[in-house]
Amino acid sequence: MLYRFIIATALVFTGVAYNAYADNIKAEFSGFASLALSYSDNEDVAFSPNYLNVDDNGWSATRDSILGGQANITLAKNWDSVVQFVVEDHANTEFENYLELAFLRYRPSRNWAIRAGRLNSDLYLLSEYPHVGYAYLWVRPPHEYYSFASTAGKFDGVDIEYSQSINDGFLRLKLAAGNTTAKLKASGEDFFIDFDNLMTFSATYVLDAWTMRFSVSKANVGDYKFQALDEFINLLNSVPAPVWPQAASLSASFDTKNQTIEYAALGLTYDNDNWLIQSEIGISNSPWLVASSNINGYVSVGYRLDKVTLFSSVSISENRNEVTTVTAPQFLPGTPIQVTLPLQQLALASKAAVDRLVVHQHSINVGAKWQVLDNLIVKTQIDHFDIQPFGGGLWGISDPKNVEKEHKVNVFTVSASMVF
Incomplete structure (x- = not known):
C-alpha cells in the first residue's frame, strides 16, 4: 500500500505542479509501435x-504487436516526471497492467537522481525499453530470458541512482526498493501474486563499444489471488500425516508463506562497426514451486550490411534443482475406496502441478532487420524451440498428456517497428 500511495502522490504532485506552473512547464510526447x-x-x-500475454498457436496479429505512448514533463529545475502506457495482448486487461511508468524524478546534482512512483526494474539490459521494438535487434526479446523478466519488469517504489565518469568509461549504480504485483491468468482464472519488500541493486559500466551490467534482487512472495491454488493447498493440509507424509511439505512448497525469490544477472553488449553481440545470463533461487530456481540466458550475434x-x-x-518427486499415499490393508480414491487423485493432481511448472527448453533463431526509414524498421525472424518432456512451463498446454512429451515448435514472425 505504501508504494501505491507513492505512485498516487507522484501523479497528484505532477498534476498540481502542471496547473500551478503551466507557463514554466515543458511537456514532450512520444510514441512507439510494433505491428x-x-x-x-x-x-x-x-x-x-x-x-x-495471451498464449495461442497458429496465426496471430496481436501476439507481438504493441502500441505505447510516453509523456516527459519538465516541472522545474532538477524536477521532471515520466508517464508511459503500453497496450499489448495481456491476458489480464486491468488498466494497471498497461501503466508501465509513472514517476517523479529529482536530480539534486549532476551525479545523483531519485525517482518515486512506478519504475522500471533495471535488472536487465533491455530494462529501459523492453517494449520498444525499434530499439533492439530481434522481433521480440529472447523468450527463454525475458519471459521471466515480464513479471518483474516494473515495480512501485523508489530508487536512487549515482552516475560518474571513470577514466574513459561511464559508471551507473542504482539501488531500489518497492513492491510489485504480477497479474496473470491461469486456467482462465485471475492469478495475482504480490512480491513484497523488493530490493534491487544494479551496476552498469559503459566503455567504448562495451556495455556491462550486473544486478541482484530479492523479494518476499506475498499474498496471492487464485482460487484453484487455495483449494489445492487446503486439500493438502487436510491429509493426515501418517497416510501421506509428503502432503504437508507439498502444501508448504506451493504456499506463498515465508517464501522468497533471489535473482542475479549479468549482461554484456559489444556494439562496434558491423558487429553487434549481446549476451545475458540470469540465475534465480527460490523454494517456491510456482517459481522454482532457474538458470536462463542467451547469446546473440548481429552483422550489419548497410x-x-x-x-x-x-x-x-x-530448472536448477531436481524436480520434486511426488510419492503415493500409503494405506493400511482394507482401507475403504472412499478414502483411498480421493487421496490418490490428489497425489496425481500434485504430480501434474509439479510437472506443469518445470521449465526446460532451448531455442535458436535467425532473422534480418531492415532500416527502412529513420523511424521505421522492418524485421523478419524464424525461431525453433526444443521443449523437453516435463519442461513446458513457459507454454500453454491444455492437454495434460502433452506435458510429458517433447515438443518442437517453429515460430515465424514479420514485424514493422516505429517511433514517433
Whole structure:
C-alpha cells in the first residue's frame, strides 16, 4: 500500500505542479509501435512472448504487436516526471497492467537522481525499453530470458541512482526498493501474486563499444489471488500425516508463506562497426514451486550490411534443482475406496502441478532487420524451440498428456517497428 500511495502522490504532485506552473512547464510526447504477424506451427502447445500475454498457436496479429505512448514533463529545475502506457495482448486487461511508468524524478546534482512512483526494474539490459521494438535487434526479446523478466519488469517504489565518469568509461549504480504485483491468468482464472519488500541493486559500466551490467534482487512472495491454488493447498493440509507424509511439505512448497525469490544477472553488449553481440545470463533461487530456481540466458550475434542487419541467437532456460518427486499415499490393508480414491487423485493432481511448472527448453533463431526509414524498421525472424518432456512451463498446454512429451515448435514472425 505504501508504494501505491507513492505512485498516487507522484501523479497528484505532477498534476498540481502542471496547473500551478503551466507557463514554466515543458511537456514532450512520444510514441512507439510494433505491428507484427506471426505463426506458431505446433497445435499441442500455445506460444506467448512472456508470462503476462495471451498464449495461442497458429496465426496471430496481436501476439507481438504493441502500441505505447510516453509523456516527459519538465516541472522545474532538477524536477521532471515520466508517464508511459503500453497496450499489448495481456491476458489480464486491468488498466494497471498497461501503466508501465509513472514517476517523479529529482536530480539534486549532476551525479545523483531519485525517482518515486512506478519504475522500471533495471535488472536487465533491455530494462529501459523492453517494449520498444525499434530499439533492439530481434522481433521480440529472447523468450527463454525475458519471459521471466515480464513479471518483474516494473515495480512501485523508489530508487536512487549515482552516475560518474571513470577514466574513459561511464559508471551507473542504482539501488531500489518497492513492491510489485504480477497479474496473470491461469486456467482462465485471475492469478495475482504480490512480491513484497523488493530490493534491487544494479551496476552498469559503459566503455567504448562495451556495455556491462550486473544486478541482484530479492523479494518476499506475498499474498496471492487464485482460487484453484487455495483449494489445492487446503486439500493438502487436510491429509493426515501418517497416510501421506509428503502432503504437508507439498502444501508448504506451493504456499506463498515465508517464501522468497533471489535473482542475479549479468549482461554484456559489444556494439562496434558491423558487429553487434549481446549476451545475458540470469540465475534465480527460490523454494517456491510456482517459481522454482532457474538458470536462463542467451547469446546473440548481429552483422550489419548497410541498412540490413543479419542476426542469430541461441537461448536456454532450465530448472536448477531436481524436480520434486511426488510419492503415493500409503494405506493400511482394507482401507475403504472412499478414502483411498480421493487421496490418490490428489497425489496425481500434485504430480501434474509439479510437472506443469518445470521449465526446460532451448531455442535458436535467425532473422534480418531492415532500416527502412529513420523511424521505421522492418524485421523478419524464424525461431525453433526444443521443449523437453516435463519442461513446458513457459507454454500453454491444455492437454495434460502433452506435458510429458517433447515438443518442437517453429515460430515465424514479420514485424514493422516505429517511433514517433
